[in-house]
Amino acid sequence: xxxxxxxxxxxxxxxxxxxxxxxxxxxxxxxxxxxxxxxxxxxxxxxxxxxxxxxxxxxxxxxxxxxxxxxxxxxxxxxxxxxxxxxxxxxxxxxxxxxxxxxxxxxxxxxxxxxxxxxxxxxxxxxxxxxxxxxxxxxxxxxxxxxxxxxxxxxxxxxxxxxxxxxxxxxxxxxxxxxxxxxxxxxxxxxxxxxxxxxxxxxxxxxxxxxxxxxxxxxxxxxxxxxxxxxxxxxxxxxxxxxxxxxxxxxxxxxxxxxxxxxxxxxxxxxxxxxxxxxxxxxxxxxxxxxxxxxxxxxxxxxxxxxxxx
Amino acid sequence: xxxxxxxxxxxxxxxxxxxxxxxxxxxxxxxxxxxxxxxxxxxxxxxxxxxxxxxxxxxxxxxxxxxxxxxxxxxxxxxxxxxxxxxxxxxxxxxxxxxxxxxxxxxxxxxxxxxxxxxxxxxxxxxxxxxxxxxxxxxxxxxxxxxxxxxxxxxxxxxxxxxxxxxxxxxxxxxxxxxxxxxxxxxxxxxxxxxxxxxxxxxxxxxxxxxxxxxxxxxxxxxxxxxxxxxxxxxxxxxxxxxxxxxxxxxxxxxxxxxxxxxxxxxxxxxxxxxxxxxxxxxxxxxxxxxxxxxxxxxxxxxxxxxxxxxxxxxxxxxxxxxxxxxxxxxxxxxxxxxxxxxxxxxxxxxxxxxxx
Numbered sequence: 045x046x047x048x049x050x051x052x053x054x055x056x057x058x059x060x061x062x063x064x065x066x067x068x069x070x071x072x073x074x075x076x077x078x079x080x081x082x083x084x085x086x087x088x089x090x091x092x093x094x095x096x097x098x099x100x101x102x103x104x105x106x107x108x109x110x111x112x113x114x115x116x117x118x119x120x121x122x123x124x125x126x127x128x129x130x131x132x133x134x135x136x137x138x139x140x141x142x143x144x145x146x147x148x149x150x151x152x153x154x155x156x157x158x159x160x161x162x163x164x165x166x167x168x169x170x171x172x173x174x175x176x177x178x179x180x181x182x183x184x185x186x187x188x189x190x191x192x193x194x195x196x197x198x199x200x201x202x203x204x205x206x207x208x209x210x211x212x213x214x215x216x217x218x219x220x221x222x223x224x225x226x227x228x229x230x231x232x233x234x235x236x237x238x239x240x241x242x243x244x245x246x247x248x249x250x251x252x253x254x255x256x257x258x259x260x261x262x263x264x265x266x267x268x269x270x271x272x273x274x275x276x277x278x279x280x281x282x283x284x285x286x287x288x289x290x291x292x293x294x295x296x297x298x299x300x301x302x303x304x305x306x307x308x309x310x311x312x313x314x315x316x317x318x319x320x321x322x323x324x325x326x327x328x329x330x331x332x333x334x335x336x337x338x339x340x341x342x343x344x345x346x347x348x349x350x351x352x353x354x
Numbered sequence: 355x356x357x358x359x360x361x362x363x364x365x366x367x368x369x370x371x372x373x374x375x376x377x378x379x380x381x382x383x384x385x386x387x388x389x390x391x392x393x394x395x396x397x398x399x400x401x402x403x404x405x406x407x408x409x410x411x412x413x414x415x416x417x418x419x420x421x422x423x424x425x426x427x428x429x430x431x432x433x434x435x436x437x438x439x440x441x442x443x444x445x446x447x448x449x450x451x452x453x454x455x456x457x458x459x460x461x462x463x464x465x466x467x468x469x470x471x472x473x474x475x476x477x478x479x480x481x482x483x484x485x486x487x488x489x490x491x492x493x494x495x496x497x498x499x500x501x502x503x504x505x506x507x508x509x510x511x512x513x514x515x516x517x518x519x520x521x522x523x524x525x526x527x528x529x530x531x532x533x534x535x536x537x538x539x540x541x542x543x544x545x546x547x548x549x550x551x552x553x554x555x556x557x558x559x560x561x562x563x564x565x566x567x568x569x570x571x572x573x574x575x576x577x578x579x580x581x582x583x584x585x586x587x588x589x590x591x592x593x594x595x596x597x598x599x600x601x602x603x604x605x606x607x608x609x610x611x612x613x614x615x616x617x618x619x620x621x622x623x624x625x626x627x628x629x630x631x632x633x634x635x636x637x638x639x640x641x642x643x644x645x646x647x648x649x650x651x652x653x654x655x656x657x658x659x660x661x662x663x664x665x666x667x668x669x670x671x672x673x674x675x676x677x678x679x680x681x682x683x684x685x686x687x688x689x690x691x692x693x694x695x696x697x698x699x700x701x702x703x704x705x706x707x708x709x710x711x
Contacts, residue, residue, distance in 0.1 A: 049498040051506055053479035056443025058552045061436070061584060061597040093561040094427045095489040095645060101560075119415035124560050126487035126494075148495045150486065153556040154417045154433030162483065164495075196487030196494030198558060200431055201414055 050162060060158055076260070076267040083246075083262040083319045088227070088327040090234040091335075098127040098235025102227040104203070104219075121223045122201040125231040129193035142185035144192040147176040149224055151199045171217070174288060175224050178278040181287030182243040183232065193237065197224045203265060216265045218247045218276040218290065225278050225288070226320050233328050241280040242324055243287065246316025249274040250295060250304050257304050261316040275309045279317035286314075380650040385623040388638050397426075397644055402692050404616075404642040407572065407703040411580040419581030423573040426644055427563025430482075432573035433556050434581045438526070438595050440549045444475055471521040471550065473514050480509040480555040482570050489562035489645065505567055508674075509555075509574060512658060516613045516671050519578065523607050524551040526595055528588035548588040549595045553581070564644040565617045567656060572614070572700060579708065581607050613671045614700045615658040616693035619643040619651030620680050637680045641692055653678030657689055661697040668694045 085105035093099035106120040149171045225245035249263040250273045273293030405426035414420035417433035484502040487494040527545040585603035655675030661668040
């Protein structure tokens with residue numbers, strides 16, 4: 045598929061390098077050093093795009109570097125999100141009493157193990173749809189009639205250590221969607237859009253243990269060889285509502301005890317979401333106090349005052 | 355005009371906050387700032403002052419080289435990914451000798467000729483993505499705008515004209531083992547070109563705050579400086595190129611020079627802003643324009659210099675200016691001097707990062 049609006053490179057096909065087997069090319073699977081109910085650290089910052097109404101950047105804690113190597117592909121999630129709007133709908137659009145929310149997710153070409161083109165593929169559209177439905181559950185749409193809001197998430201680095209297997213429905217994809225929801229919520233709050241609650245997303249999973257399977261929160265795909273079942277929820281903590289749920293793997297017949305049944309799986313995802321929400325909340329309060337302090341210092345929005353009478 | 359008679363300060367006219375002035379009357383606002391003595395820009399910079407550069411390299415995992423450049427409100431992430439282009443994939447490939455010549459004198463002679471491989475086979479592929487919602491004028495989910503296409507094209511042309519990447523760095527050749535019968539028959543065992551590295555340079559604009567071309571080029575340069583190409587060899591049995599995963603075997607690119615672009619805008623106040631007397635206040639050359647100034651300036655340009663040459667004086671690699679006729683030769687000379695200052699600023703930023711990592 046040639047894209048005439050971009051530079052496409054050589055006419056022939058290029059292939060990613062094939063590595064010869066050597067000592068450092070053998071992949072070592074890192075073991076999970078966190079407790080089962082411990083989340084990875086989240087770095088979140090709002091206001092990264094000054095010209096947007098709201099924006100946020102999210103990065104997950106990277107696993108401890110084992111050894112430097114060209115094949116060391118353990119990557120962490122890096123997401124950037126910008127919110128534009130609410131802005132009036134174009135005149136040609138039909139009347140809408142509600143805010144028209146649209147969300148999209150795009151992978152940067154360097155986000156995945158194998159270079160990916162610029163054309164939006166079905167995975168991106170699917171995550172975008174999931175994100176959109178989740179956010180529609182939290183925004184109060186009738187506050188802005190005849191308006192539209194656009195949320196764009198750019199994936200600077202995805203969390204996949206397989207070549208492309210995880211992009212279809214693995215735990216890497218779940219973590220990505222959870223990150224997208226969290227970063228979008230932070231950006232929406234940064235844009236001062238009225239919401240029902242601070243939405244947060246989390247991922248829980250059931251992994252095989254030494255004796256019997258057990259539950260973990262926030263599973264990283266590199267840390268587990270096998271994941272029996274995983275689940276993502278978008279959760280409104282103060283209302284105890286779930287706006288998005290997506291689970292994978294056969295969970296009902298995993299064991300007789302209820303602990304690792306479907307309910308247990310969802311509970312673990314909700315617990316992860318609650319954990320993420322505390323981070324988002326803290327970051328938003330921090331940014332709010334920062335801007336208030338800044339506003340006191342610079343009453344004219346950073347502009348130095350000049351007399352404009354000519 | 356209401357915008358010129360009303361004061362900018364909010365205590366005199368609370369109906370117009372200062373933050374709305376760039377939207378209401380950008381030209382008048384910019385003029386009011388610049389006619390101060392000494393002239394200051396709305397961002398509190400002098401007209402010839404550049405924004406500071408923040409640089410970070412090597413933060414992306416899946417790339418051979420990567421960088422993040424932040425200049426004011428402009429943020430660009432760049433990732434370089436190297437892929438292999440076997441010569442069998444090149445239609446009507448003309449077999450040439452490997453660029454690694456035996457004598458340095460011959461190598462210098464060949465420099466010009468050898469570079470032709472990169473533009474001929476499109477071995478460096480820069481692309482910039484602006485459709486990330488990086489500013490209200492660049493919504494996500496759209497095809498590349500004219501601006502994005504032209505910046506990609508300018509980056510490519512500057513890569514080619516400055517000959518930044520050496521062809522010899524991108525060659526993967528194979529020297530057949532000498533065999534007794536070959537020597538008897540007089541067959542040569544010169545290295546044969548088997549494949550080329552192709553560098554895909556992808557830039558994603560996170561935040562658009564003006565002077566995108568400068569930031570994109572600097573991000574591209576830093577990412578190329580950070581690039582590690584694995585050691586690659588032709589495996590005659592497998593008939594394909596294999597690479598070594600060892601970092602110790604990998605090598606950096608040897609870039610030619612360090613071109614640094616400096617964008618500028620020329621601000622000419624509108625007639626109606628000048629008031630009744632209509633006196634001409636001339637114009638101002640604004641270096642490193644931000645997003646707001648870019649919209650108010652009709653005449654824009656960019657000068658790319660490399661001050662690192664051995665002769666001492668900066669060499670000009672690229673000049674571009676369009677949209678007006680205010681800047682003459684004298685001003686261009688001044689701008690080149692400013693561009694040289696930018697070059698030293700970038701060198702300091704790059705050195706601090708390269709020595710730290």
